[in-house]
Amino acid sequence: MSILLIAEHNNSTLKAFTLNTITAASKIDEDINVLVVGNNCQSVAKEVSTIPLVKKVLHCDSKNYENFLAENLTPIIVKLAEAYTHIITSANTFGKNLMPRVSALLDVSQISDIIKVNSNEEFLRPIYAGNAFATIKSNDKKKCITVRPTSFDPAPTSGGSALIEKIEPIDSPNVSKFIKKEETKSERPELGTARIVVSGGRGMQSADNFKLINAIADKLNAAVGASRAAVDAGYIGNDHQVGQTGKVVVPDLYIAIGISGAIQHLAGMKESKVIVAINKDGEAPIFSIADYGLEADLFEALPQFLEELNKLNTIQK
Amino acid sequence: MKILVAVKRVIDYNVQIRVKEDGSGVNTDNVKMSTNPPDDNAIEEAVKLKESGKAKEIIAVTIGGEKAQETLRKALAVGADRAIHVKSDNYIEPLGIAKILKKIVEKEKPDLVFLGKQAIDDDCNQTGQMLAGLLSWPQGTFVSKILHKDNAIEVTRETDEGLETIEINLPAIITCDLRLNEPRFSSLPNIMKAKKKPVEQLNAKDLGVDIANRIQQIKVEEPPKRKGGIKVSSVAELVSKLKNEAKVI
Ligand SMILES: Cc1cc2nc3c(=O)[nH]c(=O)nc-3n(C[C@H](O)[C@H](O)[C@H](O)COP(=O)(O)OP(=O)(O)OC[C@H]3O[C@@H](n4cnc5c(N)ncnc54)[C@H](O)[C@@H]3O)c2cc1C
Ligand SMILES: Nc1ncnc2c1ncn2[C@@H]1O[C@H](COP(=O)(O)O)[C@@H](O)[C@H]1O
Numbered sequence: 001m002s003i004l005l006i007a008e009h010n011n012s013t014l015k016a017f018t019l020n021t022i023t024a025a026s027k028i029d030e031d032i033n034v035l036v037v038g039n040n041c042q043s044v045a046k047e048v049s050t051i052p053l054v055k056k057v058l059h060c061d062s063k064n065y066e067n068f069l070a071e072n073l074t075p076i077i078v079k080l081a082e083a084y085t086h087i088i089t090s091a092n093t094f095g096k097n098l099m100p101r102v103s104a105l106l107d108v109s110q111i112s113d114i115i116k117v118n119s120n121e122e123f124l125r126p127i128y129a130g131n132a133f134a135t136i137k138s139n140d141k142k143k144c145i146t147v148r149p150t151s152f153d154p155a156p157t158s159g160g161s162a163l164i165e166k167i168e169p170i171d172s173p174n175v176s177k178f179i180k181k182e183e184t185k186s187e188r189p190e191l192g193t194a195r196i197v198v199s200g201g202r203g204m205q206s207a208d209n210f211k212l213i214n215a216i217a218d219k220l221n222a223a224v225g226a227s228r229a230a231v232d233a234g235y236i237g238n239d240h241q242v243g244q245t246g247k248v249v250v251p252d253l254y255i256a257i258g259i260s261g262a263i264q265h266l267a268g269m270k271e272s273k274v275i276v277a278i279n280k281d282g283e284a285p286i287f288s289i290a291d292y293g294l295e296a297d298l299f300e301a302l303p304q305f306l307e308e309l310n311k312l313n314t315i316q317k
Numbered sequence: 318m319k320i321l322v323a324v325k326r327v328i329d330y331n332v333q334i335r336v337k338e339d340g341s342g343v344n345t346d347n348v349k350m351s352t353n354p355p356d357d358n359a360i361e362e363a364v365k366l367k368e369s370g371k372a373k374e375i376i377a378v379t380i381g382g383e384k385a386q387e388t389l390r391k392a393l394a395v396g397a398d399r400a401i402h403v404k405s406d407n408y409i410e411p412l413g414i415a416k417i418l419k420k421i422v423e424k425e426k427p428d429l430v431f432l433g434k435q436a437i438d439d440d441c442n443q444t445g446q447m448l449a450g451l452l453s454w455p456q457g458t459f460v461s462k463i464l465h466k467d468n469a470i471e472v473t474r475e476t477d478e479g480l481e482t483i484e485i486n487l488p489a490i491i492t493c494d495l496r497l498n499e500p501r502f503s504s505l506p507n508i509m510k511a512k513k514k515p516v517e518q519l520n521a522k523d524l525g526v527d528i529a530n531r532i533q534q535i536k537v538e539e540p541p542k543r544k545g546g547i548k549v550s551s552v553a554e555l556v557s558k559l560k561n562e563a564k565v566i
Binding site for chain 1: 328330333334336343355410411412413415434435437438439440441442443444445446447448449450451453454455456458459461471474475476477478479480481482483484485486494495496530531532533534535536537538539540543545546547548549551552553555556558559560563565566
């Protein structure tokens with residue numbers, strides 16, 4: 001048995017969630033080989049080689065792999081997959097886009113978004129927006145799996161010295177072309193890995209009002225999240241959406257402000273350790289899962305919240 | 318241009334689902350069913366392309382039991398020209414669905430296939446990408462904007478980092494996000510007209526593709542319940558609790 005794990009990175013550094021995925025893989029088998037495929041991504045290969053759980057790094061560079069187009073990455077992964085029993089990557093937009101294409105060409109029925117490993121063929125995964133958990137067993141010879149990273153701890157990153165093997169790229173079909181990326185750069189922690197998340201919903205009423213949330217997020221060193229309704233209304237970018245069709249977050253503290261608590265939103269945050277809800281509607285469903293609920297108008301509560309935080313001289317970072 | 322749209326019938330997104338006590342699955346008896354939400358966006362986008370003169374024909378396809386036809390009728394009422402119902406009383410995994418769709422694509426030769434980005438029942442998020450792989454076609458996934466060019470389309474994809482724009486050759490597969498458009502409601506006259514539009518029926522097992530499921534569902538259970546907490550009466554109390562009781566700030 002052996003695992004081919006596809007690393008997610010930006011050609012210069014590894015994406016943090018790959019570490020959580022490595023932990024999940026280590027519960028399946030010890031023989032973990034990590035594929036770092038991209039363009040001029042030797043620094044990533046180096047970085048991965050120091051992860052103690054990694055046995056070998058496969059490093060493959062090509063101009064065609066620079067933007068991680070699924071059409072271009074699939075042929076090399078399918079070829080390498082011959083030698084492995086498990087092909088694994090993270091269940092984020094990178095893995096969701098790529099893995100099913102690989103899986104179909106290997107004639108394997110993919111297992112999406114696992115949250116627990118029972119054995120090398122049996123896994124737990126949420127269905128119906130996390131309102132049910134299914135235990136499933138794969139009868140395929142090979143298994144293609146995507147891992148929900150927030151359900152596993154990140155693997156330790158130093159002390160390892162895995163061998164880096166250089167892999168020759170193969171032809172790409174040339175049917176798709178990268179044009180551009182629009183990414184909002186922010187000084188705040190990343191939504192997926194932040195210790196505290198402060199999220200706003202439709203109750204925020206405008207993009208401008210999100211500055212109330214931003215101020216609190218800055219004070220708490222938190223990431224900013226949002227409901228789909230807030231994103232749809234243009235208050236904030238899609239990369240902030242939490243929920244069934246957005247990101248899953250499991251912070252120590254999740255503060256939901258002006259969010260009603262639809263099941264699709266809960267799907268992305270209900271595993272958070274402590275949940276706070278601020279909502280003026282005492283009947284809002286979000287209160288049924290909140291550890292601390294404050295029934296109040298957010299436009300009064302948020303300035304007070306900031307003031308109270310300013311009074312504290314010791315905020316944990 | 319010809320467009321194929323895959324629509325799935327699922328438990329309505331507003332329904333609080335119930336897990337069966339014997340662990341065999343989720344209760345679907347007497348539960349409101351609807352079209353999988355992003356599949357409505359898929360149909361809407363196809364209809365818009367037809368209205369703008371870019372598309373000539375829209376074919377809706379579903380794989381499912383007898384009642385899956387309701388989903389096709391809805392698609393026809395919104396503007397699809399005809400429909401294909403591939404009958405199967407059993408759940409088929411995305412890989413099997415993708416193989417069936419490939420057969421239909423080979424027969425109908427569409428220029429574009431629209432699907433939803435994710436079915437809200439199995440939450441697999443696989444079918445479109447699998448179909449693209451099987452056909453060796455390019456794929457635009459999680460798409461919130463489409464721009465037409467001559468022999469290609471430019472799509473804006475929603476990613477974890479923000480937005481990405483790629484250009485893909487035709488024929489292509491598109492999986493739609495809810496933000497792609499605002500699905501319209503069907504009018505009563507259009508619902509009546511839809512009843513006369515043709516629906517071809519096929520049997521999944523007659524298509525000559527391997528649709529045997531590879532994944533065995535051992536059990537389905539309710540997730541651990543979160544117990545509700547308390548209501549605080551002021552912001553000061555909230556901050557004090559977070560600091561001294563929960564110790565998270
Ligand atoms: C297939 C599908 C997938 C979806 N995926 C997601 C997803 O990933 N993430 C997601 O979030 N949603 C998702 N949704 C949408 C979801 O169903 C809800 O529509 C959405 O979460 C509602 O967002 P909201 O709570 O911000 O808005 P609303 O439901 O409108 O709630 C606004 C809340 O703000 C409160 N409020 C208003 N003004 C104030 C004030 N001044 N002070 C205090 N409180 C105030 C109101 O009392 C209300 O509770 C999905 C829906 C579908 C169909
Ligand atoms: N039984 C089905 N019939 C028609 N289309 C389907 C079916 N199952 C999945 N699809 C399509 O594939 C998309 C993604 O489904 P999934 O991969 O299961 O998340 C859906 O939004 C539909 O467009």
